[in-house]
Amino acid sequence: MYLAKRNPALDRYAFVERWRAHGALAMSTPRWKHIRRYAQCDAFREAEAIEGISDEYDGIGIVWPRSMAARQAYRGERDSQALLEQDEFETFDRPVLQSSVLCDERVLLRLSGGRLKLTRVLFADRAADAPPFDEFWSAHAVAILERSDGWGLCGYVQNHPMPPELPGGWGLPAAGIEEMWFRDLAGIRTAQSWLSGGHASFAAGSAWHRALAVVTTETVLYDVS
Numbered sequence: 001m002y003l004a005k006r007n008p009a010l011d012r013y014a015f016v017e018r019w020r021a022h023g024a025l026a027m028s029t030p031r032w033k034h035i036r037r038y039a040q041c042d043a044f045r046e047a048e049a050i051e052g053i054s055d056e057y058d059g060i061g062i063v064w065p066r067s068m069a070a071r072q073a074y075r076g077e078r079d080s081q082a083l084l085e086q087d088e089f090e091t092f093d094r095p096v097l098q099s100s101v102l103c104d105e106r107v108l109l110r111l112s113g114g115r116l117k118l119t120r121v122l123f124a125d126r127a128a129d130a131p132p133f134d135e136f137w138s139a140h141a142v143a144i145l146e147r148s149d150g151w152g153l154c155g156y157v158q159n160h161p162m163p164p165e166l167p168g169g170w171g172l173p174a175a176g177i178e179e180m181w182f183r184d185l186a187g188i189r190t191a192q193s194w195l196s197g198g199h200a201s202f203a204a205g206s207a208w209h210r211a212l213a214v215v216t217t218e219t220v221l222y223d224v225s
Contacts, residue, residue, distance in 0.1 A: 001159065001177060002100035003121075003214075004040075004059040005093045015058050015091075016042055022091045023221050026084060031077035034070035038063050038222040044116060047215035050189050052196045054214050060119055061096070064105075064225075071102070075165070098171035103159035108141055114154030114181030118188050120195070121212040124175035133175050144180070144191075151191045155181035188215060 006015035019040055026032065041060040048055040065071035088096055124133060137158065144156060159177040164170050182188050192213065 001103055001172070002061045002096050003057045003172060003212075004061050005056070005099070006058045007089075007091055007093055010091075012043075012045070012058065018091050019059065019061075020221075022087050025087055027222055029080040029084070031074050031080065032222075034065055034074040034077075035222065036064050036066045036070075036224050037220065039218050039220045041117060041119070041216035041218045044215045044217055047116070047185060047188060050185070050192055050215075052192050052213050054212055056212075057214055060214060060216055101170040101172040101174055101177070102162045102165065103177060104162055106158045106160065107156075108158060109145060109148060109153065109156035111155030111181055114183055115217060116182050116185065116188060117216050117218055118180045118182065118191065119214050119216065120178050120180075121172070121174045121214075122176045122178070123173065123210045123212075137176055147191075147194070152183045152187035153180055153191070154183060155179070 004019065006012070007018075010018055023038065023040055027035075027038065039062045041062065043055075043058050045055075047053050065074060085095065122137075141156070141158060144153070147153070148156070157179040159179070161170060161174055161176065180191065182191070195211070195213075
């Protein structure tokens with residue numbers, strides 16, 4: 001997963017077109033055979049009026065390898081690397097590697113409808129007395145699922161960062177990334193108010209309560225799942 005911020009030379013509309021072209025270039029390379037799914041999630045600007053929703057990013061990219069072995073094979077085939085890196089330079093404000101993280105995706109509520117997605121990137125600037133993050137996040141998930149009907153929650157995924165593949169850690173130093181799908185903005189507004197309001201599942205571990213929240217729509221460009 002990576003946070004996408006446009007090259008400053010592009011406006012918001014030109015960026016979407018340029019990002020799609022970048023995706024088409026990536027999918028045209030021989031090493032794409034190692035990928036099973038690819039989605040570009042465009043920022044939904046109408047949601048930025050909701051308190052706590054960031055307007056800093058233009059979208060979120062998600063690439064699913066066919067397997068961990070396929071992931072390693074993909075990284076090993078570097079014939080198109082220079083071409084893709086040059087295209088990244090023309091598309092984004094920084095290389096994708098600097099804003100990305102490889103995750104273990106855990107589906108807690110399977111998607112059934114829902115056109116808008118709230119993605120929350122949680123950061124690990126915890127206090128010494130905060131509980132372990134996995135313990136906190138498990139309780140957090142239970143609290144969210146208990147409220148799913150009232151929010152109109154249509155899907156919930158927790159993404160757990162995996163060990164870095166290169167020295168120095170991931171460019172996106174997330175403790176976890178959660179994705180929540182909703183039918184409409186009203187559900188997102190209600191959920192975001194609860195999530196940012198010091199609710200019960202954060203009470204014991206409020207030091208974890210620093211999140212970057214982005215609302216997007218999702219366009220799946222490739223899927224052989």
